[in-house]
Amino acid sequence: MAPPAENARGAVSRPPRIFAALMTLIGLAYALPGAKLAAIGGSPYYLAAGVLAIATGVLLWRGRALGAWTYVALLALTLLWALAEAGIDGWALMPRLLGPALFGLWMALPWFRRGVRGGSRPAWAAAALSAVALVLIGIGLVPARLPEPAPIGPVRPVAQVLAADPGAADWPSYGNDPGNTRFSPLTQINRETVADLTPAWTFRLGHPDVKAMLNGQVTPLKIGNGLYLCTGNNDIIRLDPETGRQMWRFTANNDMTGLYASTCRGVAYYRSPTLAADAPCAERILTATTDGRLLAVDARDGKFCPDFGANGQVDVKKGMGDIIPGYFNITSPPQIIAGRAVIGGQIADGQSVGEPSAVIRAYDAQTGAFAWVWDIGRPGVNTEPKAGEAYARGMPNSWAPMASDPALGLVYVPTGNATPDYFGGHRTAAMDRDSSSLVALDAKTGAVRWSFQTTHHDLWDYDVASPPTLLDVQTARGLVPAVLQGTKRGELFLLDRRTGRPVAAVAERPVPASTVLHERSARTQPFSVGLPNFAGPEPSEARMWGLTPFDQMWCRIKFRQADYRGTMTPLGLDRPTVTFPGYLGGLEWGGVSFDRSRGIVIANSNRVVNYNRLITRAEADARGVKPIGRGDAGYVGGPVAQKGTPYAADIRPFLSPLGIPCTQPPFGMLSAIDMKTRKLLWSRPFGTGRDAGPLGIASGIPLEMGVPNLGGSVVTDAGLTFIGASQDAYLRAIDTSSGRELWRARLPAGGQATPMTYWSPASGRQFVVISAGGHGGILGKTGDYIMAFALPRRSTAR
Numbered sequence: 148m149a150p151p152a153e154n155a156r157g158a159v160s161r162p163p164r165i166f167a168a169l170m171t172l173i174g175l176a177y178a179l180p181g182a183k184l185a186a187i188g189g190s191p192y193y194l195a196a197g198v199l200a201i202a203t204g205v206l207l208w209r210g211r212a213l214g215a216w217t218y219v220a221l222l223a224l225t226l227l228w229a230l231a232e233a234g235i236d237g238w239a240l241m242p243r244l245l246g247p248a249l250f251g252l253w254m255a256l257p258w259f260r261r262g263v264r265g266g267s268r269p270a271w272a273a274a275a276l277s278a279v280a281l282v283l284i285g286i287g288l289v290p291a292r293l294p295e296p297a298p299i300g301p302v303r304p305v306a307q308v309l310a311a312d313p314g315a316a317d318w319p320s321y322g323n324d325p326g327n328t329r330f331s332p333l334t335q336i337n338r339e340t341v342a343d344l345t346p347a348w349t350f351r352l353g354h355p356d357v358k359a360m361l362n363g364q365v366t367p368l369k370i371g372n373g374l375y376l377c378t379g380n381n382d383i384i385r386l387d388p389e390t391g392r393q394m395w396r397f398t399a400n401n402d403m404t405g406l407y408a409s410t411c412r413g414v415a416y417y418r419s420p421t422l423a424a425d426a427p428c429a430e431r432i433l434t435a436t437t438d439g440r441l442l443a444v445d446a447r448d449g450k451f452c453p454d455f456g457a458n459g460q461v462d463v464k465k466g467m468g469d470i471i472p473g474y475f476n477i478t479s480p481p482q483i484i485a486g487r488a489v490i491g492g493q494i495a496d497g498q499s500v501g502e503p504s505a506v507i508r509a510y511d512a513q514t515g516a517f518a519w520v521w522d523i524g525r526p527g528v529n530t531e532p533k534a535g536e537a538y539a540r541g542m543p544n545s546w547a548p549m550a551s552d553p554a555l556g557l558v559y560v561p562t563g564n565a566t567p568d569y570f571g572g573h574r575t576a577a578m579d580r581d582s583s584s585l586v587a588l589d590a591k592t593g594a595v596r597w598s599f600q601t602t603h604h605d606l607w608d609y610d611v612a613s614p615p616t617l618l619d620v621q622t623a624r625g626l627v628p629a630v631l632q633g634t635k636r637g638e639l640f641l642l643d644r645r646t647g648r649p650v651a652a653v654a655e656r657p658v659p660a661s662t663v664l665h666e667r668s669a670r671t672q673p674f675s676v677g678l679p680n681f682a683g684p685e686p687s688e689a690r691m692w693g694l695t696p697f698d699q700m701w702c703r704i705k706f707r708q709a710d711y712r713g714t715m716t717p718l719g720l721d722r723p724t725v726t727f728p729g730y731l732g733g734l735e736w737g738g739v740s741f742d743r744s745r746g747i748v749i750a751n752s753n754r755v756v757n758y759n760r761l762i763t764r765a766e767a768d769a770r771g772v773k774p775i776g777r778g779d780a781g782y783v784g785g786p787v788a789q790k791g792t793p794y795a796a797d798i799r800p801f802l803s804p805l806g807i808p809c810t811q812p813p814f815g816m817l818s819a820i821d822m823k824t825r826k827l828l829w830s831r832p833f834g835t836g837r838d839a840g841p842l843g844i845a846s847g848i849p850l851e852m853g854v855p856n857l858g859g860s861v862v863t864d865a866g867l868t869f870i871g872a873s874q875d876a877y878l879r880a881i882d883t884s885s886g887r888e889l890w891r892a893r894l895p896a897g898g899q900a901t902p903m904t905y906w907s908p909a910s911g912r913q914f915v916v917i918s919a920g921g922h923g924g925i926l927g928k929t930g931d932y933i934m935a936f937a938l939p940r941r942s943t944a945r
Contacts, residue, residue: 237287326617363920405473497787563610637682651677813853871898897927
C-alpha cells in the first residue's frame with residue numbers, strides 16, 4: 148500500500164477517502180446499467196465512465212496521484228462526449244456535465260490536494276475542465292436571440308377602432324369570430340402601455356363539486372354589458388364586465404356520474420331575428436352539457452327560454468341508444484350558423500368497440516327543433532332514427548370547437564378516430580373514411596361538402612383536437628379563402644375552405660407498418676410540407692434526458708428496449724412503442740390564433756412523447772383492466788380495455804422514475820408563422836420550470852425551459868399576443884412580431900384556457916380575461932378563478 152501523502156510541512160495527510168468512496172459507488176452505478184445499455188446497442192460511454200470512476204476511487208483511496216489523473220481523463224471524455232451528442236445546449240448538457248464538474252471543483256480544495264502526493268497538478272486540471280463545463284452549460288442556457296420587434300406604426304386610437312367597427316368592443320363567440328381567428332382590433336393595451344397592466348378584478352366560480360374544478364378551460368363571451376361563461380358542471384354565469392360582479396347564475400344541475408372531470412370551454416350567443424328587442428329571450432345564451440342536454444337561457448336574467456325545446460332544454464341523447472355514464476359528454480360550445488346551433492360530443496377514450504356515436508347535429512337556435520344530423524354510419528340520411536333505432540355506434544366523434552363560414556354556408560368539423568383508439572382491425576371503411584379529419588358540412592342540410600383526412604387509419608389517438616381557423620391567403624392564383632387545421636401530429640394543413648384541396652403542399656410518405664396480428668396499418672400518411680411542423684425533433688437515444696446521469700441512463704435503456712422506427716410507429720405486443728408525438732401533441736385543443744393585420748399565425752405546441760404497448764386480453768384480465776362500468780369514474784391515459792378487440796393497451800407518457808419527460812427540453816414551444824412566406828418568423832421555449840419538478844414537486848426554478856401547455860392565445864391589432872396555457876401559472880403578453888415577452892402576471896392557478904379581450908365603456912378601458920382553473924393532465928395547480936387585467940384608470944388617458 149502506498150504511504151500517506153505529506154503536506155508542505157512534512158505532516159502526513161489522509162487520502163481523500165470520502166471522495167474516493169463516492170467515486171467508487173458512482174462508478175458502479177454507471178458501469179452496471181452502462182454495461183446493459185452497451186449490450187443492447189446503446190452508447191458505451193456510461194460503461195467506460197463507470198470503469199474510469201471505479202479506477203479513480205480505488206487509486207485515490209490509496210492516495211495515488213494517478214487516481215486524480217484518471218478523473219481528469221474521465222472529465223475530458225465526458226466533455227467531448229457531451230459536446231458531440233448535445234452541442235451547446237444548456238439543458239442537454241446539464242445532466243451530462245453538472246455532477247462531474249462539481250466533483251472536479253471538489254478536487255481543487257486544499258484538503259483533497261494535501262491528501263494526494265503530487266495531486267495539485269491533476270486537481271487544478273480537473274478544476275479547469277470543470278469550469279469549462281459549467282461555462283458551456285451557462286452559455287447553453289442563454290435564451291436564443293429573438294428578432295427585433297417590427298415597427299407597428301401609429302396605434303389607432305380606440306375611438307377610431309370602435310367608430311369603424313362597434314362590434315370590436317365585444318367578444319361574441321368562442322374564437323371572437325365564427326372563423327376562430329381570436330383576433331381583436333382593440334389597441335389600448337399596446338407595447339407602450341402593457342407594462343402597466345394590473346389585476347382589475349377576480350371572480351371565484353365556487354364549484355360545489357371538486358371534479359368540476361379540474362378543467363377550468365372556459366373562454367368567456369362579452370356581449371354589451373354582460374360577460375358570459377360556464378363552469379365545469381355547466382352552470383352559466385353573467386358577470387359585470389367592469390367589476391366582475393355576478394349579475395345572475397343559472398344552475399344546470401348536471402349529472403356527473405362516470406366523469407373523471409367535467410369541462411365546459413364556453414357558451415354560445417344567439418340574437419333572434421324575429422323577436423322584438425325587449426321580448427324575453429330575444430338574446431339568449433346556449434350551452435351543451437356534459438350530461439347530454441342543449442340549454443337556452445335568457446341573456447338578461449338567466450331564466451330558461453320557454454320557446455326552446457321542452458321548457459328551455461333539448462335532450463341530445465335521443466337516438467344514441469344505451470349510454471353508460473361517462474361515455475358521452477359535450478365539452479365545446481355550440482357553433483351558431485344560419486340560425487342553428489351545431490354540436491358534437493366527446494366519447495370515452497379506448498373503452499370498447501361500439502361506443503355511442505357522437506354524431507354531429509344541428510338544432511334551431513330559437514325553437515330547439517331538430518334540424519339535421521351527420522351520422523357517418525348512415526350516409527345520405529340526415530334525419531333522427533325511427534323509434535327503436537339508433538345512430539350508428541363506434542363511429543368517429545368530434546369534441547373540439549368547430550368553425551363556420553356564413554358566406555359559404557359551411558361548418559368545419561374536426562373529427563376523432565373510431566373507438567377504440569389504438570387498434571383498428573375491426574374498423575369498416577365507413578369508420579375510417581372521415582376519421583381524424585376536417586370535414587366541411589352544409590349548414591342547412593348537414594351534407595358533406597368535402598373531407599380532408601389528417602391521419603389514415605389512426606392508431607395513435609391523433610384525433611383532431613384543435614379548432615379550425617379561417618383565414619384568407621395570397622397565392623399565385625390570387626387571394627384564396629382558406630382554413631388552417633392543426634393536429635396532434637404537429638402538422639398544420641392549409642386547405643381551400645371551399646373545396647378542401649391543399650393550398651400548402653401535402654405529401655404522402657411511407658410510415659412504419661404494424662407488427663401485430665389482425666391489424667392493417669396505413670402504408671403512407673399525409674405530411675404538410677408547405678408549412679412548418681411542430682412535433683419537435685425525433686426522439687433518439689442521444690436525446691434522452693434526465694435530471695441526473697442515472698435517470699438519463701434509465702431513459703436511454705428504455706428507449707433502446709422499445710420499438711421506434713420513426714414517427715407514427717404503430718403499437719406492438721412484444722415490446723413498448725415510443726409514440727412520437729404523444730397524445731398531448733403537437734398542437735392540442737388550444738389551436739392557433741391569426742393576426743389579421745400582420746398575417747401572422749401564433750401556435751403553442753408540446754414535445755412530449757408516449758411509451759405505449761398493446762397487451763393481450765389475458766394480461767389485461769390479470770391486471771384488472773376493464774371498461775368503465777356504470778357508476779365507475781372515467782379517465783384519460785393509463786391502461787385502456789379496448790373491449791371487443793384482441794388487445795388492450797397500456798398508454799402512458801414517456802417519463803423517468805422522477806416523473807419528468809425522458810426527452811430533453813424544451814417540452815413546450817411558442818412560435819409564429821409569417822403566412823405571406825409560410826416560414827417560421829420566430830420560435831422560442833414556452834414557460835419556466837417554476838411549477839415543475841421531480842416527483843411533481845415544484846422546483847421554483849424561474850429559467851425558461853419550455854414546459855407542457857394546454858390552452859390557446861389571443862392576438863390584437865396592437866401587435867400583442869396574450870397567452871396563459873403553460874404549466875407555470877402565468878399570463879403573458881408577447882410581442883407578436885418578435886416573440887419577446889413584454890409582461891407577465893402570476894395566476895393563482897394554472898391558466899389552461901384561452902384568454903379573451905374586450906372594451907368596457909364604463910371606464911373606457913380594455914380588459915384581458917382568463918380562466919385560472921389548472922389541469923391535472925399537466926400537473927397544473929387547480930382553482931376556480933376568473934381573472935381580469937386592465938390598465939389603471941389613470942393610465943388610460945395616454
